[in-house]
Amino acid sequence: MNDTDASLDDILIVEDEPKIARLVADYLEGSGYATHHIDHGDQVVGYLSEAESRPSLVLLDLMLPGTDGLTLCREIRQRWPDIAVVMLTARVEEVDRLLGLELGADDYICKPFSPREVVARVKAVLRRSQAHQQDSEANHDLVLDESGWRALADGQDLGLTAVEFQLLKVMMHSPGRIFAREQLMDHMYRDHRIVSERTVDSHIKKLRKKIADIWPEREIIRSVYGVGYKYQPEE
Template sequence: MSDIHADHSDDQAQSRKPLILVVEDEPKIASLLCDYLNGSGYRTRHVDDGNAVIAAVNDERPALVLLDLMLPGTDGLTLCRQLRAEDALLPIVMLTARVEEVDRLLGLELGADDYICKPFSPREVVARIKAVLRRSQALDQTLSQSSAKGQLTLNEEGWQALADGHDLGLTAVEFQLLKVMMQSPGRIFSRDQLMDHMYRDHRIVSERTVDSHVKKLRRKIASAWPERDVIRSIYGVGYKFEPDVLD
């Protein structure tokens, strides 16, 4: 009987460890990464085909995705874009043998939190993952505090945004736009990045369309808070949500 209780306790302790989804098609590298991560207090799940990644993330939301750039099936950059469109907060660290600056910048522009080039030290990968998770937890805390402080809350089931209890009457696109920016306070989003989050079918729209949605969203927020401007325009770059103005 005691052995059964011990096994159950071990299972519970294991399930509480953060899950790292390792997306890597080279078996030796994947095995090495999983061994180091498991030895550093994480759980791991390994996927070796890009076509299986979205299902794996939906099956059990990982704490972080360690994503190789070159994969059979869907490639890493496309996956990064798709994951970001579904969840703006999911931490993503990309792995690649490509060292060209254009690839590094493209990966980060699509929403990767960090970028590690092969060959690498497994200890360095673990250290970088820990750093990204610390930043992610800090953002979660900031978002929670800013929402409570300014009484700007989102009801995702009802697709409602409430400013001090006042329903802003947002459209689905406006709600998604506000949600994305609130999830990453202080982060500047380009118009292209906002398009990816607003339209999950990746339709092609003009930058003016994004500007129009932002203008309408700001007007609706201003109807409840005439003197507050929580969405800031960054000239020539894009937009960001600034929770500090809610003080």
């Protein structure tokens, strides 16, 4: 029986072990998801760039031929922050777990795993993502017009620069997640130019001021002392 709340979501499975990929795909398709399988890391960015309809979530193996999973996770987060990422790996060392999450993974599953567990984790991640988007739209709160590179607070254009918009977009797609300044710099400047951490602070300060001009009593971009910043919408 298909799960009706999953019927509109596409899942990209990036896994070089065909038996695992087929098993996971069977269970996901049985729950109403559409799947596509890639078995080589070098093919992922090209597929996402050219796809007419991008997947809602990528199941991403850590150890892949070609480009590895951690590198791909960073690339996906920089270029398509609205795509959820769940990492799959047989490496259970804590450093790998933390590194994967710091690069932007929404969840992390260690092999061997039950395919039912994978389906449950996928549903949970997608529901969190969809709930955030629906809440923003329903409340006429802070809405991103990505095609026009605009941010609207209660319908009013904040007048953001391209860098400010990119910063806000990255944080809004992962509410509550703490971003280090170095991570934010990677999103601000795709050419990886060398800038100081004060540059991030300056852009955040300007972004906050523009939000405060419309919402003087609300603080949605919060500092985490010694770490960085996070987007924390009010309940």
